[in-house]
Every structure is written in C-alpha cells, then in structure tokens.
Amino acid sequence: MRASGWAAWIAGLALMCAALPAPAAHAVYAGRIGGSDITFVIESRNAVQRAVYFYDRYRTPIRLKPAFLHQSRDFGIDELDAAGMPVARLRFDVASFHRSAPRLTGTWTDYRSGRSLPLVLELVAYLDSDGAWPAGRHPLLQAASTERFYFRVPMARDHAAVEAIEVVDKATGRARQTLALPQPGCNRGMETVQVVLERGLTQLRMEQTAHCPGALFEWDPAAERFEDRLR
Missing domain, CATH: 2.40.128.120 (Quinohemoprotein amine dehydrogenase alpha subunit, domain 2)
Known part of the structure; x- marks a missing residue:
C-alpha cells in the first residue's frame, strides 16, 4: 500500500473510532x-x-x-x-x-x-461493558417522566440493545406496562426514552438513526395504556 493509501486508511480508522461511543x-x-x-x-x-x-x-x-x-x-x-x-x-x-x-x-x-x-x-x-453486578438484568431509571409515570430500561450490561421499556406508576411504584420493542433499539443510558406531547397525547420515543430502528408508543386514553404506533 502506498504512503498516501496508508494515510487515508489511518484517517478513516480514526474517524470510525471517533464515531463509536466511549465506554x-x-x-x-x-x-x-x-x-x-x-x-x-x-x-x-x-x-x-x-x-x-x-x-x-x-x-x-x-x-x-x-x-x-x-x-x-x-x-x-x-x-x-x-x-x-x-x-x-x-x-x-x-x-x-x-x-x-x-x-x-x-x-x-x-x-x-x-x-x-x-x-x-x-x-x-x-x-459496564463487561456485564452487570450482580449478574442479571437491572432496570435503569430514565430521566424523562410524565405526571403519572416514570420509565425504566432493563439492562444486562452497559449500552446493550434495548428490548423493552417498563412503565411504572408513580403513585404506587408498581409496573403498569412492559412495552416490547418490535426491534432492539439503541441504548442511550438514562436518556434512552424521550417523552413528547403530540396532538395532546403523550408519546414515548426512542431516537431513530441510520443504525437505530427507533420506537414510538402513544398513550391511548380509552384503553388507559401506551400503544405501539410503528407496528
């Protein structure tokens, strides 16, 4: 490989590494x-x-x-x-x-x-990236919440793909729903779940990018539950 080729390869590798999330x-x-x-x-x-x-x-x-x-x-x-x-x-x-x-x-x-x-x-x-202590899945509290609910993302190691969102009632501390994602989504730690008000209805969103399928759940007042809006 020519010197210019090596330089381009190294530069590309550096950009790729810079794009990866830090541990x-x-x-x-x-x-x-x-x-x-x-x-x-x-x-x-x-x-x-x-x-x-x-x-x-x-x-x-x-x-x-x-x-x-x-x-x-x-x-x-x-x-x-x-x-x-x-x-x-x-x-x-x-x-x-x-x-x-x-x-x-x-x-x-x-x-x-x-x-x-x-x-x-x-x-x-x-x-962390090596796994969880104690072993198993642990619910990671999310920073976003609503007046009635707060949210958790079960994790077996740091930044593993997200498979579900737990909806927990603030008044009782009991899980109200477990929302299964149609496709595993990207884990952004305590900022994985975003709460948005759309057309007067509360939505739970996970960001969609080229590498993340994303997720969208909307509160159904009649059913008193969040429903998947991407299925």
Whole structure:
C-alpha cells in the first residue's frame, strides 16, 4: 500500500473510532438525603458524570448537571429544577462510582436556604461493558417522566440493545406496562426514552438513526395504556 493509501486508511480508522461511543458505566444506588429515601443513578463516561435521582416517596426523576470529575475527593454535582437551573448541590466526600466503593457519603445543600442534609448511598447494581453486578438484568431509571409515570430500561450490561421499556406508576411504584420493542433499539443510558406531547397525547420515543430502528408508543386514553404506533 502506498504512503498516501496508508494515510487515508489511518484517517478513516480514526474517524470510525471517533464515531463509536466511549465506554461508559452506570452505578445504581439506594440511599437517603436527610430522612428521605432516594434512588440515585450515575453514568461515568470519559471522566464526565451524568446523574438522575428521585425521592422514593414521589418517584419523579430529578436531573443533575453533567460534571467533570477532576478530583476524587470533595466532588460536587448540581441538582437542576424543571427549567434547568441549579437549585441544590450534591457533594461527595469520595467520588468513586464503582464496585470498589459500595458506600458513598456526602451532603445535599439547598442553594436558596443554605440548608445542608447528610447524603448516604449504598450500591445496588453496577453495569459496564463487561456485564452487570450482580449478574442479571437491572432496570435503569430514565430521566424523562410524565405526571403519572416514570420509565425504566432493563439492562444486562452497559449500552446493550434495548428490548423493552417498563412503565411504572408513580403513585404506587408498581409496573403498569412492559412495552416490547418490535426491534432492539439503541441504548442511550438514562436518556434512552424521550417523552413528547403530540396532538395532546403523550408519546414515548426512542431516537431513530441510520443504525437505530427507533420506537414510538402513544398513550391511548380509552384503553388507559401506551400503544405501539410503528407496528
């Protein structure tokens, strides 16, 4: 192969590698902020942390602002309100979101009042490209929700193809439906399921691309359930 051919091949390989998603891992925790039970999920990718959590009493996902993990101690990540504005800070004494640190401690501080509460998290599950700990499928909380429902995507390893979406009732914490996808879809972690209001009806969407078949489910008020609109 000529030098110019080698250069073109290397450049093409570099572009292909750049297009591939970077390795990521998801850690799922159960814990408490003050006296309130919470469920907390954090994604680690290229030293960037993205997280979502909810209070188990209300089960409405709360987004956190992506943060660059430049140090393992005294690491903070901002909680966002519905408008995307920082309203509180979750600070971790030691930020090791891995199986090697099954228990995390820190504080939650409200920006408006300055009130701080203790934060404690216990690792429930860990998913990366090698598989899941403990072994099996674990529901990954989605950041998007509706007034009545929140959503989970069962995963056996990080960013495996999505085969189903679980619809969970916020009021009871019980699964309302399991939506089987006609074709396995691309996994985008906590942002896999998007909620859209279309013609006054709630839709659940998974992005369709050249490599992802996508999915579309719409709420049927008469049947009181989500129906597949791509079949």
